[in-house]
Amino acid sequence: MLLHKSTKTQSLRNFILVISSFCGTYILASVLLLGTSKILELHSSLQKDVIEPGPLSLDHLVFGIASSNGSWPKRKEYTKLWWKPNNKMRGCVFVDTLPHEKDIIVHNDTSLPPLCVSEDTSRFRYTYKGGLRSAIRVARVVKETVALNHSNVRWYVFGDDDTIFFPENLVKTLSKYDDGLWYYVGSNSESYKQTWFFGFGMAFGGGGFAISSSLAKVLAKVFDSCIERYPHVYGSDARVYSCISELGVTLTLEPGFHQVDLRGNIFGLLAAHPVTPLLSLHHPDDTDPIFPNMTNAKALQHLFEAANVDSQRTLQQTVCYHKRFKWTISVSWGYAIQVFLDHWRLPDVLSVQQTFQQWMKGDALAGAYTLSTRAIHHDPCKRPVIFYLDNVFSGKDGNTKSSYRKSFQNCSHGIASLKKLEVIKVFTNKLNLNIKQSPRRHCCDILPSSTTAAMEVAIRECKDEELIFMH
Numbered sequence: 001m002l003l004h005k006s007t008k009t010q011s012l013r014n015f016i017l018v019i020s021s022f023c024g025t026y027i028l029a030s031v032l033l034l035g036t037s038k039i040l041e042l043h044s045s046l047q048k049d050v051i052e053p054g055p056l057s058l059d060h061l062v063f064g065i066a067s068s069n070g071s072w073p074k075r076k077e078y079t080k081l082w083w084k085p086n087n088k089m090r091g092c093v094f095v096d097t098l099p100h101e102k103d104i105i106v107h108n109d110t111s112l113p114p115l116c117v118s119e120d121t122s123r124f125r126y127t128y129k130g131g132l133r134s135a136i137r138v139a140r141v142v143k144e145t146v147a148l149n150h151s152n153v154r155w156y157v158f159g160d161d162d163t164i165f166f167p168e169n170l171v172k173t174l175s176k177y178d179d180g181l182w183y184y185v186g187s188n189s190e191s192y193k194q195t196w197f198f199g200f201g202m203a204f205g206g207g208g209f210a211i212s213s214s215l216a217k218v219l220a221k222v223f224d225s226c227i228e229r230y231p232h233v234y235g236s237d238a239r240v241y242s243c244i245s246e247l248g249v250t251l252t253l254e255p256g257f258h259q260v261d262l263r264g265n266i267f268g269l270l271a272a273h274p275v276t277p278l279l280s281l282h283h284p285d286d287t288d289p290i291f292p293n294m295t296n297a298k299a300l301q302h303l304f305e306a307a308n309v310d311s312q313r314t315l316q317q318t319v320c321y322h323k324r325f326k327w328t329i330s331v332s333w334g335y336a337i338q339v340f341l342d343h344w345r346l347p348d349v350l351s352v353q354q355t356f357q358q359w360m361k362g363d364a365l366a367g368a369y370t371l372s373t374r375a376i377h378h379d380p381c382k383r384p385v386i387f388y389l390d391n392v393f394s395g396k397d398g399n400t401k402s403s404y405r406k407s408f409q410n411c412s413h414g415i416a417s418l419k420k421l422e423v424i425k426v427f428t429n430k431l432n433l434n435i436k437q438s439p440r441r442h443c444c445d446i447l448p449s450s451t452t453a454a455m456e457v458a459i460r461e462c463k464d465e466e467l468i469f470m471h
Contacts, residue, residue: 306334
């Protein structure tokens with residue numbers, strides 16, 4: 001595209017002034033001999049180098065994890081699930097005190113981030129009745145992480161020691177935004193009462209949140225003077241939110257961050273994940289193992305077996321309809337498949353089943369959610385039959401195969417049409433989302449099968465005018 005003559009001339013003059021200040025008169029004369037076209041070409045090349053940084057990678061992220069000497073020995077097992085050893089990731093776990101000498105070898109495990117001791121916060125006031133003043137120390141993790149002075153940082157990511165992150169998905173999601181601008185990225189609680197009480201504009205800290213480096217550097221400079229004005233608030237994330245608000249920045253919502261202010265069985269939440277990469281999960285100690293007959297840690301490790309094969313597709317929900325048996329098949333890739341023994345309308349399948357209990361006891365507001373939910377049927381025999389992830393493989397051609405085995409619950413043993421079906425196999429290609437495009441749910445097809453013991457499903461991109469509906 002050609003520049004307007006006056007614009008071109010002004011741009012050329014500015015560029016010559018820059019060259020003059022750095023190169024001197026002699027070199028300037030030599031440059032002028034190149035001619036206008038060569039100078040503009042060089043100018044354009046330099047502008048491109050400045051304006052277009054390379055693609056975002058894990059090397060550009062620094063993590064600040066809030067912990068304590070009391071909780072870290074147990075919760076470090078959760079961090080091991082997602083932290084990449086051998087200096088592939090950068091960051092620190094902030095504790096109140098260092099471990100005892102006999103525990104130092106254990107705490108210096110190279111498969112974990114290093115430990116950092118938080119600075120003294122006794123000079124700050126904390127007046128929230130019944131709260132923990134450690135909230136001030138945890139809030140200052142933001143300032144102290146920036147103070148680590150890592151080079152070439154584009155995003156700072158913060159969470160708790162029981163926050164399970166999915167790093168590749170963080171990179172993919174944050175690459176949508178210009179880190180040279182001010183961004184505060186996170187999500188609310190699933191509990192309406194929690195969100196209402198603490199604020200819809202606040203990123204909940206347990207779910208994790210990200211701050212662009214340009215904003216984080218400014219926030220770190222003003223943070224201590226700011227939190228002096230908020231001794232009355234409860235948590236650390238409320239202090240971060242308050243200070244970011246004072247800078248005039250609002251929350252950018254990303255629903256892939258999950259606070260998980262829920263108790264018990266969170267199957268319904270995971271099986272109806274929004275069409276966006278899974279970024280985090282929280283509160284594993286307050287929820288049941290996400291796979292049956294496993295511990296919490298083993299169940300999460302099993303989910304990471306899928307995430308390590310195709311991180312972006314993990315928990316992505318796809319729905320298709322079996323014409324012969326009039327079944328509705330809902331695939332939450334890498335986790336579970338539900339077979340509904342009837343044709344369900346798509347919006348009903350996409351709503352979150354209330355398999356969980358509310359986070360806090362109390363009034364009706366405590367049982368309200370910031371999700372579209374539906375009650376599970378009181379009769380187990382009228383609930384969908386569940387097939388949980390058994391194994392997952394990735395081929396050299398980029399295609400993946402995952403297998404899901406029937407769980408003997410919800411009367412699956414008594415339903416004639418499902419008695420013989422034991423395994424569902426899913427074939428698809430590795431997902432690579434286009435961050436410039438609004439996400440679209442994928443389609444799936446029930447493939448012909450020569451046996452009644454297995455069903456095969458293929459997931460693919462939907463055609464331009466293709467609809468997902470019951471026939």
